[in-house]
Amino acid sequence: MDYCKPRTVDEALSSFGDDSVYIAGGTDLGVLLAEMLISPVGMIDLCAIDDMKGISRSDEGLTIGACTLISDIAAADDIPDCLSLGAAAIGSPQIRNMATIGGNICNASPCGDTLTPLMVLDAEFELKGAGGRRALAAGDFFRGPKKTALEPGEILTAVRIPAASLEGSITGFRMTGKRNGQVISQVNMAVWAVIIDGKIENIRISAGSVAPVPLRLIRCEKMLQGKTAAEIMKDAFMKNLAAAAEVEITPISDVRAGEDYRRSVSGALLVDIVTDLVSEGVKDED
Amino acid sequence: MKISFSCNGETRDIEAGAEIRALDILREDLGLTGTKEGCGKGECGACTILLDGKPVCSCLLPAPKLEGCEVVTVEGLKGPDGGLHPIQQAFLDTGAVQCGFCTPGMILSTKALLDTNPAPTVKEIETGLSGNICRCTGYGKIIEAVQLSAQRMRNE
Numbered sequence: 001m002d003y004c005k006p007r008t009v010d011e012a013l014s015s016f017g018d019d020s021v022y023i024a025g026g027t028d029l030g031v032l033l034a035e036m037l038i039s040p041v042g043m044i045d046l047c048a049i050d051d052m053k054g055i056s057r058s059d060e061g062l063t064i065g066a067c068t069l070i071s072d073i074a075a076a077d078d079i080p081d082c083l084s085l086g087a088a089a090i091g092s093p094q095i096r097n098m099a100t101i102g103g104n105i106c107n108a109s110p111c112g113d114t115l116t117p118l119m120v121l122d123a124e125f126e127l128k129g130a131g132g133r134r135a136l137a138a139g140d141f142f143r144g145p146k147k148t149a150l151e152p153g154e155i156l157t158a159v160r161i162p163a164a165s166l167e168g169s170i171t172g173f174r175m176t177g178k179r180n181g182q183v184i185s186q187v188n189m190a191v192w193a194v195i196i197d198g199k200i201e202n203i204r205i206s207a208g209s210v211a212p213v214p215l216r217l218i219r220c221e222k223m224l225q226g227k228t229a230a231e232i233m234k235d236a237f238m239k240n241l242a243a244a245a246e247v248e249i250t251p252i253s254d255v256r257a258g259e260d261y262r263r264s265v266s267g268a269l270l271v272d273i274v275t276d277l278v279s280e281g282v283k284d285e286d
Numbered sequence: 287m288k289i290s291f292s293c294n295g296e297t298r299d300i301e302a303g304a305e306i307r308a309l310d311i312l313r314e315d316l317g318l319t320g321t322k323e324g325c326g327k328g329e330c331g332a333c334t335i336l337l338d339g340k341p342v343c344s345c346l347l348p349a350p351k352l353e354g355c356e357v358v359t360v361e362g363l364k365g366p367d368g369g370l371h372p373i374q375q376a377f378l379d380t381g382a383v384q385c386g387f388c389t390p391g392m393i394l395s396t397k398a399l400l401d402t403n404p405a406p407t408v409k410e411i412e413t414g415l416s417g418n419i420c421r422c423t424g425y426g427k428i429i430e431a432v433q434l435s436a437q438r439m440r441n442e
Contacts, residue, residue, distance in 0.1 A: 003287060003304035003350040023348065030346030031327045033305070043304040043348065071340075092417020093395065095328055097340040098347070181416020182329060 002042040008049060009128050009157055015044050016153040022046055024067050025098040027091065028107040052102070052157055055079065062161040066102025073101055073114070080161070082117040082171035082190040089113040089175045092182040102156045105141070108148045109184075111209035111256075115142070116190035117173055119206035119214050121165045129154035142213035169194045169202075170280055172273040176265050178256070185209050186257035189269045195281030198229040205270065210249035210262050217248045220270060229278045241274065242267025291352040293318070294362030300349070308347040309333045312359060320360035320390045324419070331418030334391035335359050341398040341417070360390035363397065366442070373397055373435040382431035384422030391418045396432050404440055406432070 002020075006012040012022070020042035023029050032038045046052060052067040055076055062079060073079065074088035074096060090096055090104065090113045104114045105125065115138070123138045129151050141149050150156065173190045177183030187209050194202040203224050205217040223241055224232065231237060251262035290299045293316060300315050312318045312335070321344055324332030328343040335344045336358040363371035370378070373396050383389050392415060399406060399414035406414065411432045412425075420428060 001304040003348065005350070005353075026346050026348060026351070027328055027343075030307075030343075030348070034326050034345070043350075045348075045351065047351075091328070092331065093398070093414060094331060094334055094341045094343045094417040097337075098342050181413065182331075182419070 001040060003045065004042070005045045005048045009051065009155060012044055012046060012049065012155060013128065013130060013153065015042070017042060020044055022155065024100040024103040025069070026103075027095050027099040028103060028109075046102075046155065047100075059163065060160075061163040061166060064101055064159045064161070066105070066156045066158055067100045068102075069097065070099040070101060070104065070114075071096040080117070080121055080166065080169070080171045080192070082120060082173040082192065083114065083161075085173035086113040086115075086117040086175075086188070086190065089173070089185065089188065095182070101159060105159070106148060106150065106156055108142055108144075108146050108213075110145050110212055110214065111185045111188065112214075113173075113175060113185055113188050113208070115214040116188050116206040116208040117171070118159065118161075119216060120171065120190045120192035120204040121161045122204070123165075124160045124162070125156055126158040126160060127154050128157050135160070138214075139216065144212045165192065168196075170277050172277050174269045174273055176269065184256060187251075187262050187265045187269060189266065189273060191270075191273045191277060193224075193277050193281065195229075195278065198282050200224050200227050200232070200278070200281075207245070207249055207266055207270075209256075210251040210266055212250075215249060217245055217270070219248050220244050224274065229282050232274065232278050238271045238275075242271050245270045287350060289350055289353050291354060292356045294358060302349040304348045304350050306349040307345055308335070308349050308352050308357075309344040311349050311352070312344060312357075318359050318361050322387055322390060324387065329419070330388070331391040331395065332388055334394045334418065336394055336398060339398065339401065341395050343417075358394070358397075360393055363393065371397075372438045372442070373400070373431075376435040376438060377428075377431045380427050380431040380434055382423060382427040384420075388418055388420045388422075392420065392428055396435060399432070400436055400439060405436055408433075 021040040052065040056063050070087045104112045118138045124135050171192045175185040175188035189207045192204045208214045245267045246263040251259045253259045312321045322332035324330035326345050328346045333345040
């Protein structure tokens with residue numbers, strides 16, 4: 001198989017042919033190759049493109065190059081908690097040292113642990129193809145299990161998180177798996193919230209591995225919007241919130257978990273994260 | 287294509303396409319069979335090598351990605367006197383080896399962990415070794431081996 005390691009995005013785009021495949025960390029692609037599910041003729045390695053690496057901050061927000069390693073995102077302390085926690089939940093140290101955030105996004109597995117954080121952070125994906133540049137909201141990018149809005153040959157170059165998602169907000173992430181390390185999420189969930197004077201002014205919730213794409217739980221968001229900590233921290237409210245999460249998702253049963261289990265775990269994860277964030281939000285103001 | 291990289295301190299030049307894995311280069315071309323193939327899909331950690339000091343799965347790594355990198359396999363570990371590395375000795379002394387198939391990967395993950403964190407807690411050891419699966423020991427003695435290695439390396 002031919003291999004090339006372009007230094008620029010344009011060089012990568014011009015190297016792309018019908019039977020070629022882009023590779024970043026290779027942790028998902030390597031499995032497809034091992035199982036002989038794909039047999040490309042050429043491999044284009046994106047990891048030497050400097051413009052696609054690193055985390056940078058500007059007035060407009062945060063830009064994360066698509067080839068930034070998952071281990072670097074897990075270790076970053078100047079990015080929202082939900083994203084570093086999501087990155088840390090992926091695979092093992094070995095996998096995190098190889099895998100990239102762009103790979104996690106483009107692989108578009110419903111259980112990808114950076115996807116729900118990116119959904120709640122209102123992330124935008126920058127794409128570059130033969131036809132030029134375009135940007136797509138995370139919510140418009142995922143089209144189904146392993147299906148994305150990428151055109152053939154198009155490259156995800158960077159992830160942008162707007163400043164509005166960074167300032168004055170708190171975030172949380174949780175997942176369940178059969179063990180703590182090296183596991184694929186049965187359910188993962190991320191929450192972003194703005195809490196002022198003990199009241200939820202704004203909230204976004206996303207659940208993963210419970211539908212063909214990472215979902216926003218709009219009904220649950222509406223239940224929480226405008227509520228005070230005192231109203232939220234009641235057993236009856238939390239029970240209703242968990243029940244709303246359970247009906248808002250459309251999980252399947254598979255080798256990792258049953259549908260019923262995924263429903264009850266989704267409710268429980270949401271209650272846990274909301275409890276944490278509301279407690280943290282109230283404490284921050286003290 | 288020609289690939290040039292450093293393996294256990296020696297420069298190696300090999301010829302391989304992208305369909306060849308780093309694991310195959312190490313085992314078949316260089317005869318370094320300490321690196322094992324378990325699952326072949328990045329789940330078990332038996333194929334762990336250190337790539338520029340960081341543990342990675344050599345079964346998922348296309349050979350051309352080795353270009354210009356520094357690889358350390360279990361054969362490249364040595365103690366101060368040229369004998370066993372303190373981590374290898376600690377695995378022997380604590381009986382942290384049964385069938386031994388996972389041991390090279392465990393030892394390299396331990397090396398990467400202790401290089402960045404010389405006094406890890408049990409939780410940090412568990413996280414550091416979470417990508418290495420052992421089907422024999424139940425992990426208790428492996429964790430003891432890491433603790434003993436850390437203690438001996440700090441006292442060196």
